[in-house]
Amino acid sequence: MSTGAASPAELAVRFEAEAALVADRAAFEQLRLAWTGRKKGILRAMLAGMKEVAPQNRREYGQAVHQLKVAVEGGLEALGERLSAQEKADARQAATLDVTLPGRRPRLGSLHPVTVVNRDIEAIFAEMGYSVAEGPEVENDYHNFEALNFPRDHPARDTQDTFFVEGGALLRTHTSPVQIRTMLARAEPPIRIICPGRVYRNDNDLRHSPMFHQIEGLAIGEGLTVGDLKGTLETFIQRLFSADTGVRLRPSFFPFTEPSAEVDITCPFCAGSGESLDGGEPCGVCSATGWMEILGSGMVDPRVLAECGIDPEIYTGFAFGLGVDRVAMIRYGIPNIRMLFDNDERLLRQVQS
Ligand code: DAH
Numbered sequence: 001m002s003t004g005a006a007s008p009a010e011l012a013v014r015f016e017a018e019a020a021l022v023a024d025r026a027a028f029e030q031l032r033l034a035w036t037g038r039k040k041g042i043l044r045a046m047l048a049g050m051k052e053v054a055p056q057n058r059r060e061y062g063q064a065v066h067q068l069k070v071a072v073e074g075g076l077e078a079l080g081e082r083l084s085a086q087e088k089a090d091a092r093q094a095a096t097l098d099v100t101l102p103g104r105r106p107r108l109g110s111l112h113p114v115t116v117v118n119r120d121i122e123a124i125f126a127e128m129g130y131s132v133a134e135g136p137e138v139e140n141d142y143h144n145f146e147a148l149n150f151p152r153d154h155p156a157r158d159t160q161d162t163f164f165v166e167g168g169a170l171l172r173t174h175t176s177p178v179q180i181r182t183m184l185a186r187a188e189p190p191i192r193i194i195c196p197g198r199v200y201r202n203d204n205d206l207r208h209s210p211m212f213h214q215i216e217g218l219a220i221g222e223g224l225t226v227g228d229l230k231g232t233l234e235t236f237i238q239r240l241f242s243a244d245t246g247v248r249l250r251p252s253f254f255p256f257t258e259p260s261a262e263v264d265i266t267c268p269f270c271a272g273s274g275e276s277l278d279g280g281e282p283c284g285v286c287s288a289t290g291w292m293e294i295l296g297s298g299m300v301d302p303r304v305l306a307e308c309g310i311d312p313e314i315y316t317g318f319a320f321g322l323g324v325d326r327v328a329m330i331r332y333g334i335p336n337i338r339m340l341f342d343n344d345e346r347l348l349r350q351v352q353s
Contacts, residue, residue, distance in 0.1 A: 008064035011042060012071050019075050028076075028083055035072050043069050113328040113351050114213050114340060118196050121215055121324070124239045125194045128232065130217070133193040135178035137200070138169050143177035147307050148256040161201050163210075171200035175216035176256060179300075179319060182218065183308035189315050190221040196324070209337045213324035220300065220310060220317035226259070229297060229318035237265055237294075240327070246272055248291065257298020257319060264291040268330060285330075292330065295322040 006014065015035060022028050035042050046065045053061045111119075122132060135143075145157055155161075163171040178195035195216040204210055219228070234247045246266035254260040266272030267286035274283055274290040282288035297320035302312035325337050332351065334340065339347055 008046060008061075008068040011046070012068050015068075015072050015075060019079050022079060022083075025083055025087070028079060031079075032076055036076065043072060110348055110351050112340075112348060113332050113334070114324055116351055117324050117328045117331065118213070118215070120240060121236075121322070121327075122194065122196065124236055125217070128192075128235070130192045130194050130219075133178055133182050133195045134197060135172075135175070135181045135195065137172055137198055138165055139172040139177050140169055143180045144170060144172050144174070147180040147304065148176055149301050149303050149307075150255045154255065161203070163200050163202055172197075173201050174199050174321060175214040176319070176321060178216055179218045179256075180304075180308060183220070183305070183310055189310060189317070190219075191317070192219045192221075193217070206336050206338075207326075209325070209341060211341075212337070215322045215324055217320045217322070218300070218317065219319075220305070220315050222315060224299075224316045224318060226299060226318070229261075229299065229320070232318070233263055233295070233297060233320060237263075241265065241268055241331075244271075249297075252296065252298075254296055254298055256301050256304050258301045260296070260298035262293055263295045263297055263320070264293050266290060267292050269333075294326060294330075295320050297321070 018031055018034075022031055033041065036044075038044065043065070046068065050058060050061060050065075141157075144162075145154070150157060162173050165171065175195045175197050178193075178197070182191060182193055182195075195218075197214065198211055199214050200211050201208070202210060217232075219232070230247075230249060233249075237247050238245050245268070248264050249261035250264060252260045252262040267274075267283060267290055269285040270276060270283035270290060272290040274286065274288040275281065276283050283290070286292050297318065300317040300319050305312040305315060305317065325340055328334065328340065329337060334347070
């Protein structure tokens with residue numbers, strides 16, 4: 001910085017003016033360097049200027065520069081202390097707690113719709129004397145198909161539906177193999193189990209996802225009939241949905257049950273009328289039929305019982321398989337099964353559990 005032709009006294013005034021403008025540490029450092037810098041500082045330049053002063057004036061000049069030096073150094077020290085005090089005060093201010101602020105409540109998680117439905121179903125069947133059984137998701141052909149009486153060339157074994165695992169294993173395509181494992185493991189009926197779990201099929205659209213959830217049910221005992229099957233399913237469905245839900249059995253076919261039935265319930269969105277409740281429009285949820293299919297069922301085929309070492313002459317039984325995702329979609333009005341597996345918090349948050 002140049003001193004120009006300013007006298008030490010003028011420079012002292014200039015220093016005061018510049019110091020008065022300093023508001024923060026960076027400006028302070030700039031000021032300090034400009035005045036006391038070893039190479040280019042103004043004080044340094046003033047001392048160097050001694051050479052130019054006529055010898056008889058040097059003493060006076062030297063004293064004036066010394067006074068300037070004292071003034072500048074003193075001024076810098078005072079300014080530095082003021083800044084430090086200010087910085088400490090700022091830091092204290094920033095760290096001050098406002099004890100009147102309301103606390104931030106941690107948001108509690110909620111259960112996944114499939115978990116909620118699973119638990120509800122397990123609770124209903126627990127009251128009816130059923131226990132929960134589980135089995136492996138990586139299965140073999142015997143438990144998933146053969147023991148369930150699927151003929152060797154049955155289309156469900158097709159690579160279209162089944163994910164095969166290297167080495168001959170497969171991802172179970174339904175929870176029915178848990179029936180087989182349970183019967184093989186337990187010596188004597190009565191048996192009453194439900195088997196919740198993940199199942200896998202090579203399928204992917206709005207209603208199908210390659211992984212989905214089923215609950216299998218199995219009851220084996222002496223003298224069980226289609227009437228027991230129907231009564232059990234009606235009780236279950238009316239507890240799961242509502243007491244006025246209609247239930248109908250439609251004849252169907254499954255290799256492991258005879259006779260077999262698909263079970264429909266009255267559409268909860270149009271109360272079975274086929275028309276939307278507000279405007280008389282055709283109900284879009286059940287395609288105006290008034291009914292929705294929610295499970296498959298039947299009387300356990302005697303061949304399956306015999307395969308598992310249970311005498312079909314003494315015992316009969318019924319079984320059913322329910323799509324849990326489908327129930328969750330119906331209950332929460334979820335239009336696309338993939339929404340269940342996207343982990344979008346908005347979907348998860350709306351489920352009260
Ligand atoms: N396993 C069948 C499926 O995944 C569902 C099913 C139908 C299970 C009838 C049963 C049954 O136990 O009796 O499509």
